[in-house]
Amino acid sequence: MTTPHGEVETPVFMPVGTVATVKAVPQDVLDELGVQILLNNTYHLYLRPGVEQVRKLGGVQRFMAWDKPILTDSGGFQVFSLSELRKVTEEGVAFKSHLDGSAHFFSPEKSLEAEIGLGADIIMAFDECTEYPAERDRAQESMEMTARWAKRSKDYFEGYKRQTPWFERKSVEKGSEQTQALFGIVQGGMYADLRRESAQRTVEIGFDGYAIGGLSVGEPREKTWDMVEATIPLLPNDKPRYVMGVGAPEEIVQYASMGVDMMDCVLPTRAARHGLLFTSEGKLNIKNARYALDEGPLDPNCRCNVCARYSRAYLRHLYAAKEVLAQVLNTVHNLAYYLDTMRRVRQAIKVGELASFRSAV
Amino acid sequence: MTTPHGEVETPVFMPVGTVATVKAVPQDVLDELGVQILLNNTYHLYLRPGVEQVRKLGGVQRFMAWDKPILTDSGGFQVFSLSELRKVTEEGVAFKSHLDGSAHFFSPEKSLEAEIGLGADIIMAFDECTEYPAERDRAQESMEMTARWAKRSKDYFEGYKRQTPWFERKSVEKGSEQTQALFGIVQGGMYADLRRESAQRTVEIGFDGYAIGGLSVGEPREKTWDMVEATIPLLPNDKPRYVMGVGAPEEIVQYASMGVDMMDCVLPTRAARHGLLFTSEGKLNIKNARYALDEGPLDPNCRCNVCARYSRAYLRHLYAAKEVLAQVLNTVHNLAYYLDTMRRVRQAIKVGELASFRSAV
Numbered sequence: 001m002t003t004p005h006g007e008v009e010t011p012v013f014m015p016v017g018t019v020a021t022v023k024a025v026p027q028d029v030l031d032e033l034g035v036q037i038l039l040n041n042t043y044h045l046y047l048r049p050g051v052e053q054v055r056k057l058g059g060v061q062r063f064m065a066w067d068k069p070i071l072t073d074s075g076g077f078q079v080f081s082l083s084e085l086r087k088v089t090e091e092g093v094a095f096k097s098h099l100d101g102s103a104h105f106f107s108p109e110k111s112l113e114a115e116i117g118l119g120a121d122i123i124m125a126f127d128e129c130t131e132y133p134a135e136r137d138r139a140q141e142s143m144e145m146t147a148r149w150a151k152r153s154k155d156y157f158e159g160y161k162r163q164t165p166w167f168e169r170k171s172v173e174k175g176s177e178q179t180q181a182l183f184g185i186v187q188g189g190m191y192a193d194l195r196r197e198s199a200q201r202t203v204e205i206g207f208d209g210y211a212i213g214g215l216s217v218g219e220p221r222e223k224t225w226d227m228v229e230a231t232i233p234l235l236p237n238d239k240p241r242y243v244m245g246v247g248a249p250e251e252i253v254q255y256a257s258m259g260v261d262m263m264d265c266v267l268p269t270r271a272a273r274h275g276l277l278f279t280s281e282g283k284l285n286i287k288n289a290r291y292a293l294d295e296g297p298l299d300p301n302c303r304c305n306v307c308a309r310y311s312r313a314y315l316r317h318l319y320a321a322k323e324v325l326a327q328v329l330n331t332v333h334n335l336a337y338y339l340d341t342m343r344r345v346r347q348a349i350k351v352g353e354l355a356s357f358r359s360a361v
Numbered sequence: 362m363t364t365p366h367g368e369v370e371t372p373v374f375m376p377v378g379t380v381a382t383v384k385a386v387p388q389d390v391l392d393e394l395g396v397q398i399l400l401n402n403t404y405h406l407y408l409r410p411g412v413e414q415v416r417k418l419g420g421v422q423r424f425m426a427w428d429k430p431i432l433t434d435s436g437g438f439q440v441f442s443l444s445e446l447r448k449v450t451e452e453g454v455a456f457k458s459h460l461d462g463s464a465h466f467f468s469p470e471k472s473l474e475a476e477i478g479l480g481a482d483i484i485m486a487f488d489e490c491t492e493y494p495a496e497r498d499r500a501q502e503s504m505e506m507t508a509r510w511a512k513r514s515k516d517y518f519e520g521y522k523r524q525t526p527w528f529e530r531k532s533v534e535k536g537s538e539q540t541q542a543l544f545g546i547v548q549g550g551m552y553a554d555l556r557r558e559s560a561q562r563t564v565e566i567g568f569d570g571y572a573i574g575g576l577s578v579g580e581p582r583e584k585t586w587d588m589v590e591a592t593i594p595l596l597p598n599d600k601p602r603y604v605m606g607v608g609a610p611e612e613i614v615q616y617a618s619m620g621v622d623m624m625d626c627v628l629p630t631r632a633a634r635h636g637l638l639f640t641s642e643g644k645l646n647i648k649n650a651r652y653a654l655d656e657g658p659l660d661p662n663c664r665c666n667v668c669a670r671y672s673r674a675y676l677r678h679l680y681a682a683k684e685v686l687a688q689v690l691n692t693v694h695n696l697a698y699y700l701d702t703m704r705r706v707r708q709a710i711k712v713g714e715l716a717s718f719r720s721a722v
Contacts, residue, residue, distance in 0.1 A: 020678065024685040028666060049653070049678045056654055057674050065670045292410070293417055305389060309426045313418050317381065317410045324385040327685055 001209075001240050001261070003069040003121035003181065005061060008036045010240065010261035011349075013252060013342040014071060015335055016269060019044040020054075020064040023269055024327040025335065027066050032305075033332070034339050037069040037121075039264040042114050043078030046104075047097050051117040059119025071122040071264075074111045074153075074185075077213070077245070080129045088128065090145065108152035112182075116160060120180065124211065125153035127185040132217040139189025146187040147201040154205050157182050181208035183242060189214065190223045192230035199234035209240035209262075216245045216265075225254070232259050249278050249341050253361045256345045257354050268338045272330035275319045278337045284312075286330065291316040304336030362570075362601050362622070364430040364482035364542065366422060369397045371601065371622035372710075374613060374703040375432060376696055377630060380405040381415075381425040384630055385688040386696065388427050394665075394693070395700050398430040398482075400625045403475050404439030407465075408458050412478040420480030432483040432625075435472045435514075435546075438574070438606070441490045449489065451506065469513035473543075477521060481541065485572065486514035488546040493578040500550025507548040508562040515566050518543050542569035544603060550575065551584045553591035560595035570601035570623075577606045577626075586615070593620050610639050610702050614722045617706045618715050629699045633691035636680045639698045645673075647691065652677040665697030 001008040015022045015030070017038040022030060030038070040060055045051065057063045060070055076093075079086055083095035083104075092107025106114075108126040115123035126149050130142040161179060184207035188194030195212075202210060212231050215224045228243055235241050242262035243255050252263050268278065275286040279299035286298075297307035298315065306315075306329045318326035341361070348357035362369040376383045376391070378399040383391060391399070401421055406412065418424045421431055437454075440447055444456035444465075453468025467475075469487040476484035487510050491503040522540060545568035549555030556573075563571060573592050576585045589604055596602045603623035604616050613624050629639065636647040640660035647659075658668040659676065667676075667690045679687035702722070709718035 019682050019684065020675070021682075021684050021686045024689065026666075026686065026689060027670065048682055049674075053653060053674075057656060057672070063672075063675055063678075065672070065675065292414060295418060305387075309388065311418070311424075311426070313410075313414075314381070314424055314426065317424075321380050321382075321409055323380065323382050324685055324688055325382045325387065328385065328387060328689060 003037075004179075005067060005069040005121050008069055009346060011252075011256040011342060011345055012036050012262055013338050014039045014262060014264040015338075016041070016264055016266045017064070017066075017070075019048060020060060022331070022335070023273065024324070024331045025269075027064065029332060030066070030335075031068075033335055034343065035068070035335070037071060037262075038066060040064075040070055040072050040118070040120060041075070041078055042072045042111065042118060043075035043082070045072075045118055046075060046114050047099055051114045055117040055119065061119070061121075069121040071262075072115050072118050072120040072124065073244070074115065074124040074126040075106050076111070076127045077129050079106055080131070090148075092126075093128075108149045109156045112153050112156045112160070116157070116180065122181045122183060122209065123157075125150045125182065125184045125207070127187055127213055129217065130187055130189045130214045132190065132214075132219045134189045136189075136191055136194075139187075139191055139194055143188045143194050143198045146185065147198060147205075150184045150202055150207075151205050154182065154184070154207065183207050183209040183211050183240070185211045185213040185244070186231055186235075187214045188227070188231075190219055190227060192226060195227050195231045196234055199231050203234065203236065207239070209242060210235045211242040211244050211262075213244045215243065216247060221251070224251075228255060228258055228260070249338060250361050252338070253341060253345055253358050256342070256349075257358045265338075268334035269331050272334040273327050275326070275330065277330060278334055280337075286312065286316050286319050286326075288316070298333055299337070302333065302336060302340070304333055304340075306330075306333040306336070364398070365540075366428060366430040366482050369430055370707060372613075372617040372703060372706055373397050373623055374699050375400045375623060375625040376699075377402070377625055377627045378425070378427075378431075380409060381421055383692070383696070384634065385685070385692045386630075388425065390693060391427070391696075392429075394696055395704065396429070396696070398432060398623075399427060401425075401431055401433050401479070401481060402436070402439055403433045403472065403479060404436035404443070406433075406479055407436060407475050408460055412475045416478040416480065422480070422482075430482040432623075433476050433479050433481040433485065434605070435476065435485040435487040436467055437472070437488045438490050440467055441492070451509075453487075454489075469510045470517045473514050473517045473521070477518070477541065483542045483544060483570065484518075486511045486543065486545045486568070488548055488574055490578065491548055491550045491575045493551065493575075493580045495550045497550075497552055497555075500548075500552055500555055504549045504555050504559045507546065508559060508566075511545050511563055511568075512566050515543065515545070515568065544568050544570040544572050544601070546572045546574040546605070547592055547596075548575045549588070549592075551580055551588060553587060556588050556592045557595055560592050564595065564597065568600070570603060571596040572603040572605050572623075574605045576604065577608060582612070585612075589616060589619055589621070610699060611722050613699070614702060614706055614719050617703070617710075618719045626699075629695035630692050633695040634688050636687070636691065638691060639695055641698075647673065647677050647680050647687075649677070659694055660698070663694065663697060663701070665694055665701075667691075667694040667697070 086095040111126035184202040280301040294312035447456040472487035545563040641662040655673040
């Protein structure tokens, strides 16, 4: 996948850099870990430090000193999950900031305006993330509004491009004619036929890539598989296909084997901050007293700098003492584990052995 | 200065690694910054994870995966500054943990036992840090008790060495005949003659190095200078001389020019976590709104990785958003600034230009 900030080898896992930082991890460590592309949250950056400030500072890449690609979401998911007192109308979503209660309004046009201002390589259409559970009627209405919002997102973006010569566009890559890529989002709740209809309508509008949203919202895992399986075949395979907000390590392998090119998830970073670590031997809770005198590494099969240097006993101590370094080191390890998993998926695909790799995970 | 874990080039600044971590900074970054020796707090390690645990894990160096020298303080200062309901007698200090209120007792023997168990390269005699202000009588009594405690510390350490063949000692450097070094501490409040008496009595007992304690406890800076100036000439110049708990960047240059070999201070690390940054252009408060759109580095004359990569605007954003990365990056810069200052002091001493360097700081 080609972006203004370089090539991304897929399938790829995108760490979540909420407010222009992957919590607790410096950018040079992300480089060392082999991170190819980061996700940033439009909602968070819009509230703080604000789109205009990031734009003035040359866009989000330059702002956070990260010269590889960045994808921004539309803000839709955070508006639905974090903000209070939201009111959804055909026009868009009125909401109050989770930080200070101030009133804001996102519409497809407002969200796109923000994403253009932030200047990431890949930007997302504004969608409504359907809650779970949702009755069929509700899921259908929501999916249909997402389809209309997708059209408005595309129209706004095309209008912006028509009215703004490339050399005046707010894209960060100064002097590059390549524009931001706009992805559409498929919704439809947990109804396979609605998912298929949503995919069809989104593809008809035409985007640079396609995402499957509204998953991992509380449904049983099998439903998630079913929805991805129902949707993927309807998305063009010459465009990137992105499943949003998933998942556990074994799941990202599963999705990759279903043809998914891109995934993001807060799980490795958020779990790390709670002392939950992913290893080749399963999940490990570093709080556990059994590690108090354990001189072994977190994961004997991991080649990350944390496993090379520190013992479980030390990491447990840092966590118990609520030391910031616990967050740093735990996050580095979990990201290393995810990125290494995805690296091995890519290798397995290259040598045609993904099926056997998948069953071994 | 030779230690079981290698040579330390003096004058040296020791970052404070409170509870076996320099808050927010991974050990590989400390390596990159050129940290030669770390201070660890016996009080904190004694409470959590406990001396016996660190000893079983091979000593504090191995525990925290830091293969360069470590110095542990005696716990005296933290008992006086952090703990509640302390009761000082000739025997020692009864105190309650600041963590859970549990009751503990430190004496010269108990403190040395803990420091031997932790196994750092340099350990400190147990002293009483005289409060400021203190009447002359009080300062004298306190200094005299410190002298008696110094003797008991030395006796305990010598007894331990006599009774324990070197190959069974708890020193971390397994297979090394070189033992831990024990430093004595000069007290005496803000009375030059008491300081001189304390120095004389401490030197009479005989230690591997000498520290000046009880400074930076609230007194005006000139008094600190006066006390160091009164004491230094009485300490043997073929042994390391260590001023504890100082100071601002211009002060550490000053102390170095007075013949001080070692210093430690929480200032660079603690200030960093509060957004206060030391630069060649003076102190900088990253919270300040004037930096919101400032694309420049923290310090244009600094060659640390933080200044090479990130803008003031980004660092301000991280701080305002209470992001952990703010603590990491700010601490790295402040430590780089301190270590670079001390590196330049050593260079200036080598070429015989410390006086002119000092007046330029």
